[in-house]
Amino acid sequence: MNSNPDQDPDWNRLRGLLSLKQHEMPDAEYFENLAQGIQKQLKLEPQQSVHWMSSLLDWLDSLQPRTVLAGGAVCATAMLLALAPYHVDSTSSSETLPLTPALALEPAGSPPSAMPLPTYEAVPMVETVAFDPGLQTNSEPVSQEAPPGFLFETPSLNATRVGLEGR
Amino acid sequence: MTSSPPADPVDAPPDAEQVREWVNAAKEGDVEAYDLLVRLYQERIYATVYHITSNHEDTNDLVQETFIKAYQALPGFKGDSSFFTWLYRIAVNKTLNHLKQRGRRHFLSLNNLDERVENNPELVALVSDNTPRRDIRLSELQQKLNEALMKLSEPHRLAVVLHDIQGLPHDEISRIMKCNAGTVRTRLFYARQQLQGYLSDYLK
Numbered sequence: 001m002n003s004n005p006d007q008d009p010d011w012n013r014l015r016g017l018l019s020l021k022q023h024e025m026p027d028a029e030y031f032e033n034l035a036q037g038i039q040k041q042l043k044l045e046p047q048q049s050v051h052w053m054s055s056l057l058d059w060l061d062s063l064q065p066r067t068v069l070a071g072g073a074v075c076a077t078a079m080l081l082a083l084a085p086y087h088v089d090s091t092s093s094s095e096t097l098p099l100t101p102a103l104a105l106e107p108a109g110s111p112p113s114a115m116p117l118p119t120y121e122a123v124p125m126v127e128t129v130a131f132d133p134g135l136q137t138n139s140e141p142v143s144q145e146a147p148p149g150f151l152f153e154t155p156s157l158n159a160t161r162v163g164l165e166g167r
Numbered sequence: 168m169t170s171s172p173p174a175d176p177v178d179a180p181p182d183a184e185q186v187r188e189w190v191n192a193a194k195e196g197d198v199e200a201y202d203l204l205v206r207l208y209q210e211r212i213y214a215t216v217y218h219i220t221s222n223h224e225d226t227n228d229l230v231q232e233t234f235i236k237a238y239q240a241l242p243g244f245k246g247d248s249s250f251f252t253w254l255y256r257i258a259v260n261k262t263l264n265h266l267k268q269r270g271r272r273h274f275l276s277l278n279n280l281d282e283r284v285e286n287n288p289e290l291v292a293l294v295s296d297n298t299p300r301r302d303i304r305l306s307e308l309q310q311k312l313n314e315a316l317m318k319l320s321e322p323h324r325l326a327v328v329l330h331d332i333q334g335l336p337h338d339e340i341s342r343i344m345k346c347n348a349g350t351v352r353t354r355l356f357y358a359r360q361q362l363q364g365y366l367s368d369y370l371k
Contacts, residue, residue, distance in 0.1 A: 010363055013370045020309055021218055021332045023284040024277060025210065034213075034227070035205050038234045042198050045235065 181207065183249075190250045194241050201241075205234050208251065211333065212258050218328040219262050219321070221313045222276040229265060233258040248342060255343045263321055275313050280305060308369060315365035323358035326351055331359075 181189075186207070192200035212233060217226040237257050244253055266273075284305060316324055325344060329335045330351070337348040344351065363370060 010370060011359060014359060014363055014366070015331065017308070017312055017366060017369065018327070018331050019287060020280070020284070020305070020312055022214075023280045023287070024217070024309070025214060025281065026223070026278055027281075031206075031209055031213070034209055034230065035202060038205050038209075038231055039198060039202050041231065041235055042201065042238055045239070 186250060190241070190244070190246075193238065194244065201238055204250070208254055209234070212254065215255065215328060215333060216258055216262050217278070218316070218332055219259075219324060220266070220273075221317055222274070223278055224276055225265065229258070229261055233261050236261070252339065252342050256345075259325065259343055263325075266321060273317065275310070275317070277309060277313060280309060311366065311369060315362055318365055319358055319361055323354050323361065326354040327358045327362070330355055 186204070189200045189203050193204060209230065213226060213230050216229045216233070217223065220226055220229070233254070237254050240257070244250070248256075316327070319327065322344070326340065329340045329343065330337070335343075337351045340351045341348045
């Protein structure tokens, strides 16, 4: 970066071009009318009419976006920390609900306030056997003859016929 | 207003003490005192907003809104910064918010160049026979310059407007833009580089 741009000829030419902007101003009559227009509006809108919400928005508007984001993050964290003790575990809450007695007290036809949970008998867990890599496969040759009543055996029609005749 | 009859701000620029008196009177609802502040700063506020937007109609609305908002917020002005800086900040924030709402839908509405332009030797040199584009007229040059400015990002444009056009010092700009003076210098450097690129045909 050139520390002294005044020595830069390109910058001097650009500065000359930018000076053109200073000649784009309206005339004095425009500014006279502008000042009068502002004064008229000020007399219609007194200073005391500032709403507190407008002041708050002005204050927020004056803050840097990073400050607003950081403030929002701090507020959100504080809210989460404040609500954390009230957090209820959904898996443990169902045990405390009075299900069946409440249903018994309700009159017929009224919608149930709480559905009873289905109960299941305890089923013993099937014992699992770890795979023993030392086990050998059956070395006996597989019989080529199909076992009786398996696959290609024709079904017994007598049983069906007897059943129809019984009706 | 309790102070002595003030001098016309256009004829004789008031000193800081005089401005402070007007501000204190305006804080208490003195519209006449505030009118003096409006007349003192309206051209500079107009120029800043206009050079950022390159649109006269938008500038007209934004300048009025700036002065009305500043008047309403004046009771909350604690004097941590100068009234001038505080007013500039309101104008710049309002203008940047306006540009955000407008998005990419912008068009130029430029004021006519005044007759003093013919007396500016730098500008006359720009359209003299020495330039490769001597056929270009000043109004076309004005159009190209404004288009180039609008291509800059808003922070870069603001730095150029406040420093290179308005002539504000770096530390004053840093207070208005709420950044440090080094950031202002960096933005100026990159903004000038970009402008030189956009306007290279007219700078050789």
